[in-house]
Amino acid sequence: MQLVKRYIRIKEGISVFKTHLDFNRTCKERKVVPESLRLKRPVSTPEGLNIITKAEHRLVNARLHECNAAIRKKELDLFFAKRQLEHRIPGLMASVDEFADSVAASTADKHRITQDKKLSCLSIRPSPQIAQDQGFVTNLSSRTLTQEQTSVLAKGHSYMWLRAPPPPPPPLQRSLPR
Incomplete structure (x- = not known):
C-alpha cells in the first residue's frame, strides 16, 4: 500500500512540474x-x-532548468517505484497506473488553471518601469509645463532637478537707471 501511495505521489509530482515547466x-x-x-x-x-x-530573464531560464532537472529525477524515481510495484503486485499494475494517471491529470488541471490566471494577470499588467519621481523641476520659462514634460525633465538629463521644492526666488530689485 505504501508503494502504491508513493507511486501516485511521484506521478502527481511529475504532472505538476510539467505544468510549471x-x-x-x-x-x-x-x-x-x-x-x-x-x-x-x-x-x-x-x-x-x-x-x-x-537578471530576471536569467532567473526564468534557471527556473526552466530546475523544472527539467526535477522532472528527470522524478521520472527516475517513478521507474524504480513502478518496477517494485510490478514485482510485488503484477496483476493490479494496470489499474494502479490508470488511477495514478487520473489523480495526476486532476492535479495538473488545478495547477494549470491557477497558472493561466497568473499569465493573464502578467500579460495585462505592464512590466514595472521607472517609478514616477515626485521631484521638482525649476522652470525658468514663463510657459507652464505639462505633467509629461515635467516627468521627462525630472529624469535627470542635465537639468536642474531637486527632491524638494525650490527655494523662493530672491525679491527682484529695481536696478534700472532712472
Whole structure:
C-alpha cells in the first residue's frame, strides 16, 4: 500500500512540474517575468534597470532548468517505484497506473488553471518601469509645463532637478537707471 501511495505521489509530482515547466516556457516566450522572480529595483537609471531585467530573464531560464532537472529525477524515481510495484503486485499494475494517471491529470488541471490566471494577470499588467519621481523641476520659462514634460525633465538629463521644492526666488530689485 505504501508503494502504491508513493507511486501516485511521484506521478502527481511529475504532472505538476510539467505544468510549471509549461508556465515558465510561456513566460519566457512572452518575455514576462513571474511575480515570484521579480527583483527589487533599487536604481532608476536605464543601465541599472537593464541589468535587473536581464537578471530576471536569467532567473526564468534557471527556473526552466530546475523544472527539467526535477522532472528527470522524478521520472527516475517513478521507474524504480513502478518496477517494485510490478514485482510485488503484477496483476493490479494496470489499474494502479490508470488511477495514478487520473489523480495526476486532476492535479495538473488545478495547477494549470491557477497558472493561466497568473499569465493573464502578467500579460495585462505592464512590466514595472521607472517609478514616477515626485521631484521638482525649476522652470525658468514663463510657459507652464505639462505633467509629461515635467516627468521627462525630472529624469535627470542635465537639468536642474531637486527632491524638494525650490527655494523662493530672491525679491527682484529695481536696478534700472532712472
